[in-house]
Amino acid sequence: MTSTPDTSPAESINASSQPSDIEIARAARKRPITEIAAKLSIPEDAVLPYGRDKAKIDRDFLAGLGAPKGKLVLVTAVTPTPAGEGKTTTTVGLGDGLAQLGHRVAICLREASLGPCFGMKGGAAGGGHAQVVPMEEMNLHFTGDFHAITSAHNLLSAMIDNHIHWGNALDIDVRRVTWRRVMDMNDRALRDVATGLGGPGNGFPRQTGFDITVASEIMAILCLATDLEDLQERLGRIIIGYTRDKTPVTARELKADGAMVVLLREAMQPNLVQTLENTPAFVHGGPFANIAHGCNSVAATRAALQLADIVVTEAGFGADLGAEKFFDIKCRKAGLSPDVAVLVATVRSLKMSGGVARTDLGTEDAEAVTRGCANLTRHLGNLRGFGLPVVVAINRFDGDTEAELAALRDHVEALGAEVHLCTHWADGGAGAQALAARVAELAASDEVNFTPLYPDDMGLFEKIETVARRIYGAEGVDADAKIRNQLAEWEAAGFGDLPVCMAKTQYSFSADPSLRGAPEGFRVPLREVRLSAGAGFVVAICGEIMTMPGLPRHPAAESIGLNAEGEVVGLF
């Protein structure tokens, strides 16, 4: 399982003579952010600007708007190639397409993480002519949300060690502190550290480590909290570790929840930016899609649904991971009911599912596309199983041949499903208008009968098994007694109602990235479970999880700088 958020711009593979993403983004004719807000009837005094092109929307204004009424469209994808299939680009293109058709639309995306930009090149929000801007700020400090999360997380960490230093009234076991520290930086040297060295004045030595900020439970909490009160409740429920007799100790017992919510107060307000075609886009929150649920914030999605008639959003990785968590964690817990799902497929991804090596994806192979479509078939069936109408969107790449595209289209139509060829990367919203028209029709038709995969009151292990069998196609889940006992203990402690957050490779339905397509006859090994009591889910780990990335041999940072015009170079 990779540790990088799946925001890499798939379209950078497109080798046309089109200008680069950053060139297109810099040439954008941005409108003042208050004008973008006005498209959603947000008055100027509810717009809190951050520089010229970014704003937060005032929480009091949003609180006064009443229940969300818009239709919610999820963009998800087949099992991806390492470069991604353009979910974000399709989300933006679809949003722009809907706007061109006259719909009052809003887009909801995740924020980018700062740290990874200095390792590999930064992730654009979309690509080509389907992007959200301002691209540079969104990849750097943006409106400071992630810095606020870093501060809140590390304040709790400092208060834990401070409590132990001053007498440890709560009897926290220094060997059982599970709460680590975070930094928004790729820094492998911080994965495993010993703190409190240097004598009694520096506290008690213990072994701990740092995660990257997007992996913080507080990131997941911020994205699931409905308001400041709920935020504080959730922060208070965070389990920071255990006493010597293994009783959980919470952030509330350390009296840290109030100060943390103060640090997060501004960050809880959704950020508004715009697409290249000046469509409003909420970009807010960015939890890891493996150890957390990988969607943008509930606060932003709710705001968008209050303000727009139709809202387009996305979830991380393929539909087995992102869409399942979107439905079973985010929608279930926030009371959201999605109306349509768009399944993004590319010729490249299906060729890879059909057994073609990554390095050979440039060679025409329509038969491999057909073979790989077994992957699409399973994803499509899964999405229909949630009770949603589904449309397949082919995100066209330059190298796709007519024969390959026909193979894909034929397969989808044979499944009785709708398919639209989209060219938003090259053409902007105009390239996704047919898709947009059909999505709008389906959203209005109320053909939806949304049902989460499993009920709240199912046992935790059974929930994990249900996802593995019904979504992944596994024969079962293997877990040793220690893990099963742990789950039973949490059920006894009142956490049995929580949904499960599956952590698994995004490159296969199974836990083995080499099993492509639609594998069968496999079992899922459950290696570890973690309780995120504040976020409100149990993480089921079925593979390696790296929560602090490292920098490569030649980090992008070495090439990043300002040119003579003061523009950033090397970031993209």
Added chain:
Amino acid sequence: MTSTPDTSPAESINASSQPSDIEIARAARKRPITEIAAKLSIPEDAVLPYGRDKAKIDRDFLAGLGAPKGKLVLVTAVTPTPAGEGKTTTTVGLGDGLAQLGHRVAICLREASLGPCFGMKGGAAGGGHAQVVPMEEMNLHFTGDFHAITSAHNLLSAMIDNHIHWGNALDIDVRRVTWRRVMDMNDRALRDVATGLGGPGNGFPRQTGFDITVASEIMAILCLATDLEDLQERLGRIIIGYTRDKTPVTARELKADGAMVVLLREAMQPNLVQTLENTPAFVHGGPFANIAHGCNSVAATRAALQLADIVVTEAGFGADLGAEKFFDIKCRKAGLSPDVAVLVATVRSLKMSGGVARTDLGTEDAEAVTRGCANLTRHLGNLRGFGLPVVVAINRFDGDTEAELAALRDHVEALGAEVHLCTHWADGGAGAQALAARVAELAASDEVNFTPLYPDDMGLFEKIETVARRIYGAEGVDADAKIRNQLAEWEAAGFGDLPVCMAKTQYSFSADPSLRGAPEGFRVPLREVRLSAGAGFVVAICGEIMTMPGLPRHPAAESIGLNAEGEVVGLF
């Protein structure tokens, strides 16, 4: 020497029936920030808003303004009590007083550090009716400058360990890496840590630690850099450690300077806020006043001097520390020429200098005031030695008696100096109008003949001795051969031209905090020297320096939270 920035609100000691600082701040009639900018003829399109009440000023606009023409007033103080003497409050009151007299005025202050707010109560910017607002944001994330500094600092740290991990082509000695990491948090457990544990995948283990962000050399660099080019030059010069043969290794050799300047690009632009009386205030940068120079940024001071006719600023701690560094480091290096110095004195501080215990400061003792005035005499002489006209401002506290005030006034007048009794804490700018009128007169008179204390080409040890003898009144400086050799090595390496940055207790002219008043016959022990090659000074450490504070037994964080109205409580 304390580790907390000297921004504690002296006036909280005032026990009048006046509302609290936060109550006054919340009741402020703030004007839109564009209107405040317009007072300095800053056009709306050069104002980059951050929320409703904060803005950054566009660098391109400032670059087009031409040379600074305003008069520069420094507010400094006698040797302080632990609560401080109200330099910031006097700076604000004087600024408001000048505005009331019709001057086109700007105030320049430092930003507050986030971390200490969760230990002790947060520091107001000023106090009573002489404050800068918005108070809460300024104590929390403000415009994100400190977060940007934290990111830039830690990116360099990550690149150091990453370089070593991938082959260490520069032959960095892991035992001699001097560059640490930073966090804007009081966290004693991070002072001394071992990183890179857990096996080869996590890099090479080594011992290091974290400082608080305000102690970062990057904070000092940001505050001394004149523009982005100079910023990058300075960042590139940072010495991160040494090779096995003790050759310095710089950030430029690691190719980190470009990415760091990108992270700091927005942070380099000065922040604009306002006083309670709607006077423009630049609040930008906040380097530690002991291991760094403790003044607001050169960028902000220059901007203010370009835009206003008269600029009021302050420097940390007493005049022996803050003013000396302001003159010898900031003004010398930035080519600034101060016009007037205001020496803030309080009855309380002079009583303490006169031998009264801190707990007895509430008891009338005019003779102690007179005895303590020896301290004022030395500071006054020092300031005059820099060639500046000096005015003494008595910052009146509720408990001061007429006899004590008279003793102080008589002493100053006997020295042939001017003195003004100020009541800005209670009365706002009106309480500092007499002071303001005289300061404006002196600034216009061109009576100044500013001369730094020592020439650039004096030897480094001689510079340290010069400060100790001529400013502190010491008989000399004691340093062992190792330290003298180190200074000689730096001179040979081309760093001999740098000014020295003295790190010493603020509670005495000497290095011994118990020697009050105007001690004589003492020597200053020089314990350690550090080279800040990017900031451009040599730190001379004459005592303990704590670069990462800890939280107290009952940290303020435990009481901080939001009330039912969503207002922050417990922060002040």
